[in-house]
Amino acid sequence: MKRILTSALLWFIGSTPSFALTFEKPIRLEGGGEPVRVESPGYAAPCWADVDGDGLKDLLVGQFRNGKIRVFKNQGGGKLAAGEWLQADGEVAEVPGVW
Amino acid sequence: MAGLFQILWGGPSGEFQAAEPLVGTDGEPLIIPIEGPSVQTENICTRPTAIDWDSDGDLDLVVGNFAGSFYLFTGLGNGKFEPTPQPIMSGDEPLRISGVHSDPFLIDWDGDGDIDILSGSGSGGVQWSENTAGVGKPPQLSSFQTLIDPGEQISYNTPTSENDLTGPASSTRIWADDVNNDGKLDLLVGDSVTLISIAEGLTLEQFKQKHTEWQKAVREASAEMNSVSDDQEKLQEALKRIQSLYASKADLMSEERTGFVWLYLQK
Numbered sequence: 001m002k003r004i005l006t007s008a009l010l011w012f013i014g015s016t017p018s019f020a021l022t023f024e025k026p027i028r029l030e031g032g033g034e035p036v037r038v039e040s041p042g043y044a045a046p047c048w049a050d051v052d053g054d055g056l057k058d059l060l061v062g063q064f065r066n067g068k069i070r071v072f073k074n075q076g077g078g079k080l081a082a083g084e085w086l087q088a089d090g091e092v093a094e095v096p097g098v099w
Numbered sequence: 100m101a102g103l104f105q106i107l108w109g110g111p112s113g114e115f116q117a118a119e120p121l122v123g124t125d126g127e128p129l130i131i132p133i134e135g136p137s138v139q140t141e142n143i144c145t146r147p148t149a150i151d152w153d154s155d156g157d158l159d160l161v162v163g164n165f166a167g168s169f170y171l172f173t174g175l176g177n178g179k180f181e182p183t184p185q186p187i188m189s190g191d192e193p194l195r196i197s198g199v200h201s202d203p204f205l206i207d208w209d210g211d212g213d214i215d216i217l218s219g220s221g222s223g224g225v226q227w228s229e230n231t232a233g234v235g236k237p238p239q240l241s242s243f244q245t246l247i248d249p250g251e252q253i254s255y256n257t258p259t260s261e262n263d264l265t266g267p268a269s270s271t272r273i274w275a276d277d278v279n280n281d282g283k284l285d286l287l288v289g290d291s292v293t294l295i296s297i298a299e300g301l302t303l304e305q306f307k308q309k310h311t312e313w314q315k316a317v318r319e320a321s322a323e324m325n326s327v328s329d330d331q332e333k334l335q336e337a338l339k340r341i342q343s344l345y346a347s348k349a350d351l352m353s354e355e356r357t358g359f360v361w362l363y364l365q366k
Contacts, residue, residue: 021246021283021284021365021366022365022366023247023285023286023363023364023365023366024363024364024365024366025265025266026265026266026267026288026361026362026363027361027362027364028264028359028360028361028362029287029359029360029361029362035261035359036359036360037261037357037358037359038289038357038358038359039357040355040356040357041291041356042270042290042291042292042293042356042357042358043270043272043289043291043358044272044289044290044291044358044359044360045146045272045289046272046273046274046287046288046289046360047274048274048276048278048287051113052113053113057276057278059287059360061289061360062272062289063358067105067118078279086107086115087114087115088107088114088115088116088117088118089115089116089117091117093107093115093117093118094118095105095107095118096100096105096118097100097101097102097103097105098101
């Protein structure tokens with residue numbers, strides 16, 4: 001009911017979106033004190049998931065080059081560790097055919 | 100091969116196996132079928148998201164592509180999928196983002212109990228398609244609307260360092276979660292950007308002048324190449340000229356193509 005009333009109010013005052021959220025200015029994430037960045041030619045693809053099972057979600061970032069994925073472990077308190085390549089079968093994981 | 104969907108199976112101790120393509124119940128790798136050369140962009144740059152889209156208890160795959168549309172591979176449980184995908188519709192039309200490179204992330208964005216679709220785009224920014232169906236009903240998706248405007252486009256003749264960047268550039272890839280644990284969904288946005296440094300010894304004014312001249316020369320060489328496309332000898336000469344021009348770009352500038360990850364915290 002609250003949403004219906006809010007939508008009606010927005011319609012009445014002439015705003016277009018029926019549901020909108022607002023955000024703070026974007027923050028560039030850092031891992032180990034350095035900006036999280038991917039290798040050339042770019043195309044950073046983030047994922048937020050607990051890959052080490054410590055109860056904190058970590059940042060994984062895929063990239064175009066060789067389809068590699070870097071893991072930035074969550075150290076708590078809003079801090080991410082420096083990135084390490086995700087391993088698969090004991091080697092750096094690669095997702096083939098990224099295109 | 101481009102367009103397949105790779106899986107890194109996880110193990111009990113947190114380890115992963117090497118990537119392998121997901122296959123359908125026909126034993127063939129899953130891929131979006133194409134019906135002609137005009138639609139080849141439908142099955143490249145595919146981006147999968149696993150979600151129980153049809154509420155049957157099995158994970159399905161909702162995938163994006165270069166064309167900006169979306170397909171559903173219905174999951175049958177235990178990593179098995181129907182081999183033929185269905186286009187995801189908005190009314191009677193295929194659902195499409197504004198721009199190319201659809202990048203589906205599925206979540207109940209508006210808190211009404213059904214699953215909506217968020218997407219990045221080749222042009223940057225974040226878009227969302229509201230599901231108005233309600234809990235447990237077949238999805239009814241609205242056209243995409245802008246959630247976050249594309250960032251300011253960086254001019255190709257403007258030196259840009261990473262310290263100049265204030266937000267995501269182009270080719271956005273997204274993830275939504277409550278990153279700061281305040282009970283509100285936030286957005287992680289990956290991007291692609293070209294950082295440009297002026298060659299040593301050039302002032303900004305000199306760089307801009309030389310870059311304008313360089314662009315003019317490239318345009319002329321390209322026009323020449325198009326005009327002599329039937330003459331192999333002249334065509335090769337034109338190609339060499341263009342290659343030479345691109346090689347000379349290093350005299351003006353250096354470029355670094357990279358990408359960053361940005362966090363939008365919800366207010």
